[in-house]
Amino acid sequence: xxxxxxxxxxxxxxxxxxxxxxxxxxxxxxxxxxxxxxxxxxxxxxxxxxxxxxxxxxxxxxxxxxxxxxxxxxxxxxxxxxxxxxxxxxxxxxxxxxxxxxxxxxxxxxxxxxxxxxxxxxxxxxxxxxxxxxxxxxxxxxxxxxxxxxxxxxxxxxxxxxxxxxxxxxxxxxxxxxxxxxxxxxxxxxxxxxxxxxxx
Numbered sequence: 001x002x003x004x005x006x007x008x009x010x011x012x013x014x015x016x017x018x019x020x021x022x023x024x025x026x027x028x029x030x031x032x033x034x035x036x037x038x039x040x041x042x043x044x045x046x047x048x049x050x051x052x053x054x055x056x057x058x059x060x061x062x063x064x065x066x067x068x069x070x071x072x073x074x075x076x077x078x079x080x081x082x083x084x085x086x087x088x089x090x091x092x093x094x095x096x097x098x099x100x101x102x103x104x105x106x107x108x109x110x111x112x113x114x115x116x117x118x119x120x121x122x123x124x125x126x127x128x129x130x131x132x133x134x135x136x137x138x139x140x141x142x143x144x145x146x147x148x149x150x151x152x153x154x155x156x157x158x159x160x161x162x163x164x165x166x167x168x169x170x171x172x173x174x175x176x177x178x179x180x181x182x183x184x185x186x187x188x189x190x191x192x193x194x195x196x197x198x199x200x
Contacts, residue, residue, distance in 0.1 A: 023061055023071075025051040030072035035109045039069070073126060077133075080106060084137050090144035092196070095165075096188045098141070100181065103170045110167040138162050145196045153200075160195055164188060 029050035033042040044065055048058040062068040080102070087098035103110070113130045138161045139146065146154050146161075163169065165188070173184045 019061075022051070022053055022057060026053065026058055026061060026068060027072045027075055030068050031076070034069070034072065035112050037112065076109075080133065084133070085140060087141050089141055092142075092189055092192050095141040096185055096192065099165055099188070100170070100185055103167055103174075104181075107167055107170060111171065114167065134166070135162055138165060142196070157195065161192065164191055164195070 026047065029047050030039075032050065033039050033047060044055045044058055047065070047068065048055045051058070058068065062071055083102055083105075084098065087095050110130065113127050115127075138158060142158075142161055146158055149157060169188070170184065173179045173187060174181070179187065
């Protein structure tokens with residue numbers, strides 16, 4: 001008796017994997033153009049060629065250039081949130097380690113996003129949202145220390161923490177001053193611990 005095997009489920013899975021690879025390639029192409037400051041000038045043709053697909057494929061997956069941008073930004077935001085919110089609140093050492101891991105991967109892109117706020121483009125809203133994510137992370141990572149303070153002192157400490165943990169501070173220490181990672185970590189940890197120990 002001849003037994004036939006239905007290969008349709010396997011073909012469906014393979015097709016879904018291929019579709020996902022195509023989407024990821026298009027999102028990677030969008031990231032490359034976006035963070036090299038070429039987004040305004042790039043075209044659907046250029047984006048699809050960079051991903052190794054046709055323009056029609058891009059449109060089938062994302063509908064438009066703006067649709068691709070939105071999905072690329074959503075993917076990046078999800079990655080950032082997952083990484084940044086893995087820190088244990090209240091532990092300064094873990095918070096600084098988390099911060100440095102983030103900036104080593106995302107720091108240059110974060111600086112570019114910050115520059116968009118001054119450019120007056122439609123990307124300015126993304127820049128503002130990114131700033132808010134940073135503020136929210138400070139509130140999360142240092143919640144135990146901040147919650148114990150009265151309102152005026154809490155506002156000052158929060159402001160100082162936002163500045164100490166900013167991507168510009170990391171860039172100055174690690175690039176302008178050329179500090180090794182361990183020295184950046186020690187500098188930030190010491191500054192934050194001294195700040196939080198000050199009851200004035």
